[in-house]
Amino acid sequence: MAKQMLFVYNPRAGKAQIRSNLLDIIDIFVKAGYEVTAYPTQAPGDAVKAVQERRAGYDMVVCSGGDGTLDEVVTGMMKSEERLPVGYVPAGSTNDFANSLKIPKNMLLAADVVVNGRTFACDVGKFNNGIFIYVAAFGIFTDVSYGTPQDTKNVLGHAAYLIEGVKRLPAVRAYPLKITCNDEVIEGEFLYGMVTNSHSVGGFRGITGQNVALDDGVFEVTLIRKPTNPLDINNIIRALVDKRVKSEHIYTFTTRKLKVESEDPVAWTLDGEFGGEHQAVVIESWHQALAIRVPQEMG
Ligand SMILES: [Mg+2]
Incomplete structure (x- = not known):
């Protein structure tokens, strides 16, 4: 009997590039022995329901779209009683997570990985009652990273880009926070914070730190304190450009x-x-909770 696949895709993701690839993608799945049920998402949040409320009997759920669609499919899977392996055919513009997993950008090669790759047990982030896959962030750079096309980022480069954000610092809102972690309490005013399980964020590789592993049960955390004078601003810029771990204004830890x-x-x-507005957030690693299909050679 053929294996059963639920294929959930966002027809609008990444300039609707799935339209020209859909027939070939399904053909790859069928040739690998799957009977495919295709479900184009109709609205935001739809993919969560499609996965959570799927009928019994599927062997795999495959997702095509941007990071947002993948987030929804994984959310639906985490809410399900039976957790199945998830395949991912990226179609968005950034796809930080796919890059971290070495999933190809080419949709047909990615479809081949889904059926001929291997299963990797990846950590998932718990965020209060919700989840995230690779980044939870607040503050200044969140809009900078996501609002700019990849081409511009490639031209400007990582450093120039962050400097652009830092230049705006004096005008930017700071958040007075109390952060509790590893039996320590950090208090102060912060401009930015990110909790990541990824090699890149917003298309920037290496921004999250060294020795990142997606299945080690820990996140990388980066926090930037509010500068109080122009000298502080210079120090923050220099630390970002050098990717220096220790700085008076930047905290990085796992x-x-x-x-x-x-x-x-x-x-x-x-x-x-958008992940909502919160006065209290508990973020916790859900160790190896997601079975995701990756290339055989993924380390
Ligand atoms: Mg990790």
Whole structure:
């Protein structure tokens, strides 16, 4: 009997590039022995329901779209009683997570990885009652990273780009926060924070730190304190350009769990999508919770 696949795709993702590839993608799945049920998402949030409320009997769920669509499919899978392997055919513009997993940009090669690759047990982030796959962030750079086309980023480069953000610092809002982590409490005013399980964020490779592993049960955390004078601003810029770990204004560390509290609500982004405003956030690593299909040679 043929194996059963639920294929959930966002027809609008990445300039609708799936339209010219859909027949070939399904053909690859069928040739590998799957009977495919295709489901084009109709609205935001739709993919969560499609996966969570799927009928019994599927062997695999495959997702095509940007990071937001993948986030929804994984959310649906984490809410399901039976957790199945997830395949990912990226179609968005950034696809940080796919890059971290070495999933090809070419949709047909990615489809081949889904059926001929191997399963990798990847960590998932718990964010209060929700989830994220590779980044939860607040503050200044969140809009900078996600609002700019990849071409511009490639031309400007990582450093120039961050400097652009830092230049705006004096005018930018800071968040008074209490952060509890690894039995330590950090208090102060912060411009930016990101909790990541990825080699790149917003298309920038290496921004999240060294020795990143997606299945080690820990996140990389980066926090930037509010500068108080122009000299501070220069120091922050220099630390970002050098990718220096230790700086008076930048904290980087790894953790399994993190609590962020504030008097005023703070807006978060989860995997590049709006994640709500929160006064208290508990972020926790869900160790190897997601079975995702990756290339055989993925380390
Ligand atoms: Mg990790």
